[in-house]
Amino acid sequence: MFPELKNDRFLRALQKQPVDTTPVWMMRQAGRYLPEYRASRATAGDFLSLCKNDQFACEVTLQPLKRYDLDAAILFSDILTIPDAMGLGLYFEAGEGPKFKHQIRTKADVDALPITTDTDLDYVMKAVTTIRHGLNGSVPLIGFSGSPWTLATYMIENGSSKDFRHIKAMMYSEPETLHALLDKLAKSVISYLNGQILAGAQALQIFDTWGGILSGPMYQQFSLLYMKQILDSLIRDHQGKKIPVILFTKNGGQWLENMAATGADALGLDWTTDIAEARARVGKNVALQGNIDPCVLYAGKEVIEREVENVLAGFGHGTGHVFNLGHGIHQFVNPDHPKYLIDAVHAQGQKYHSKNYGDLDALNGL
Template sequence: MSFDYINALLKKPTTRTPIWVMRQAGRYLPEYRATRKQAGDFMSLCKNPELACEVTMQPIDRFDLDAAILFSDILTIPDAMGLGLYFSEGEGPKFERPIQTLADIEAIPAEVNNDLTYVFDGVSTIKSALGTRAPLIGFSGSPWTLATYMIEGGSSKTFAKIKAMLFNEPQMLHLLLDKLANSVIAYLDQQVQSGADSLMVFDTWGGVLSKQNYLDFSLDYMQKIVSGVKAKHPNTPITLFSKNGGKHLGEISATGCDGVGIDWTVELGDVERQIGDKVAIQGNLDPAVMYATPEIIRAEVKKVLDQFKGDTGHIFNLGHGITPDVDPENMKVLVDAVHEFSAK
């Protein structure tokens, strides 16, 4: 299989800079909103392989994207662990039974893939629908990010509960993170077996930690995942993305991953100079640029591309997910501009 996205991740020559966008299948697309309404709710959509395939393919059918990403959610593993995941309108994910005690952690099942067959069925269904059009990215949340939701009981601004555990009961938190890392390895292994061509680990909340705590409670477990998955699938590229992780780039690039995702708070050229000889770099246009006029979007794309000096090893992306109220026409402007300017 020869795709610019895979070649860029492996630091091989590409015909142009490949692009995919975090949350490219999502609420900014009217066809996605229609399919979600048909499913009934978000998790019902995730758990229906045919509908998950449909929404994964929607942006591929509409835009000239270089990769598809599995339509799922990072909280599938905690959900399978029996924490009672539900979504409240306007408030995001919540858990009926958040982790509070050592007994709660010890009670978590070590093996959850049997309850996640809908994800693997989704991967194989999407892979079949994609054919040779584009590679398929599988993904998971990082152990630290999953643990924040499991301990806080949902989204948080202060992370008070998990940070209290980090300082007061560090061994308890390490036990949870280790269990999660093992579950993620098994989960990603099965995604590759089902047809995923590359993998992403999303560490959405790694950036809320101090340097040493990030290394000890987040990156160490992502390192374990990279090693565990690579032991089984040495040729499957893995990208790590820590939001606000710009101060840890050297350490992230030393994990054995193939790509490092960066947000818009760091300069692509600076990142290339720091780690570009080690890994491919994914990023990093500010998602808010998507609210601008087509002319400004094109100009901002050119700025990002002009920062990167190498001819391989860059995957264009937003610095985080595309937001729900973006005009889909602006996505076309973005994708076409990346291809037009990089092909030159």
């Protein structure tokens, strides 16, 4: 159905298989820092029109791959597609980010919500298939979803928040209501991600953007529990190919052991977690993704190359590392600068891998 994959470096690293050099992609690699993206968005009319038209979604997904030697593409969409499909009416307010026409604040609101299926988001599935064909086997395609906790924060807070007072009030005063919402979201995410796999996604990432605002016990109960539920129900092999899953909790470095125990293939690290320490703690069980500070891209070529080397050296020899930013690329980054980072990863990364694909990995017990 799809062209044969030519560059599987990213998928191999996620499965801790030998690679020739460290693979790299960037969260939010298709975005407002690129002039061609801004032109496409202007033509489409608005952000949601980009997401809901498979040709536009394919166009902007491929834009960074035409500029940079990336090892993976990521579906161009938004984490809030599921709440939108539940009937909350997603829209974007200029300068304020995402908003909903209907917010969730009561048990009755939760009870009224449907559990979505992949057919409720068929425009996303169509985009996945269109992008796979558009990639023509050049690199793998990553599908994604927000975590149930992260989706719930937006639904209850009605957008971004500084103090998360509404969802935390529900968590402490009406935990059963919040658990009911998270369960519906987990079931919806399972259907959504499995639909993306069937449509052509070759790896998945779960974005737990707001998991790090929780205390340890609350993270276990209200975020990690539901991500584990999702991982237990995903298609992990499709048409003879393993579908690796990356779990990314921003500011979640203190919970790496618990995250690794979910069955994820890789953990995303933000820049506040030391990658050497992370590898020592969980690196025999999972691959690691990350974790340079996105603000490094505001610096010049020499600084970027130095900071790339620091991250590569921190991980050390052997496979199981996918280089990435510690969070999404910033809007005001000079579009020439990501090339410095990507080229440095590929050039400097070679010395951390055996020319014979695996000798150093064997020496390091991987």
